Amino acid sequence: MQYNLSEINDLIRNRRSIVPEHFSSRAIHKEQIETLLQNAQWAPTHGKTQPWRFHVFMDASRERLSQFLGKTYLEQTPSENQNEMKLAKLLRRPLLASAVIAVSMKRQEEERIPEIEEVEAVACAIQNIHLTCTAYGLGGFWSTPKLIYSPAMNAFLGLGEKDKCLGLFYVGYPNVEWPSSHRIPLEYHTVWMHE
Numbered sequence: 106m107q108y109n110l111s112e113i114n115d116l117i118r119n120r121r122s123i124v125p126e127h128f129s130s131r132a133i134h135k136e137q138i139e140t141l142l143q144n145a146q147w148a149p150t151h152g153k154t155q156p157w158r159f160h161v162f163m164d165a166s167r168e169r170l171s172q173f174l175g176k177t178y179l180e181q182t183p184s185e186n187q188n189e190m191k192l193a194k195l196l197r198r199p200l201l202a203s204a205v206i207a208v209s210m211k212r213q214e215e216e217r218i219p220e221i222e223e224v225e226a227v228a229c230a231i232q233n234i235h236l237t238c239t240a241y242g243l244g245g246f247w248s249t250p251k252l253i254y255s256p257a258m259n260a261f262l263g264l265g266e267k268d269k270c271l272g273l274f275y276v277g278y279p280n281v282e283w284p285s286s287h288r289i290p291l292e293y294h295t296v297w298m299h300e
Contacts, residue, residue, distance in 0.1 A: 123244030128277030
């Protein structure tokens with residue numbers, strides 16, 4: 106066997122979503138973020154289009170992201186539907202994380218590859234980020250508030266009209282015990298085809 110399968114199984118099965126509210130104030134080093142992103146780039150990509158794009162918010166830029174999220178939520182949500190707790194969460198989370206990575210899909214100009222396949226490639230890149238966080242002992246949380254799918258988000262990130270932000274990935278050292286979890290047994294999700 107080329108790799109230690111037991112360690113790989115443990116890594117995959119111990120990956121957890123840890124919300125920024127459970128991050129400590131301990132700072133993450135830029136080199137760690139670079140490793141997360143290097144590993145993200147090794148996700149499968151049909152036609153080798155490598156559609157992922159990353160905008161990393163650290164230090165003072167997290168405040169700029171926070172203000173943008175709050176302002177955009179208020180602009181895009183009718184006043185009768187606005188929720189103070191949701192607004193507070195959007196404003197607070199970037200400031201609780203050591204880094205926030207906006208992960209986007211750059212749409213191929215020729216559109217040779219179906220868009221869904223480009224989205225899937227970026228999702229795989231996000232999984233690679235999350236697994237690398239787990240290996241580092243870092244908390245990771247993939248957040249997808251509705252407003253990230255808007256032209257305002259594209260403008261904020263400098264994306265093209267056909268590009269899409271697919272998530273804000275929050276990273277920080279957890280200040281809680283690593284969560285446990287479980288999955289439904291495989292037989293509930295699997296049909297074996299023999300003929």
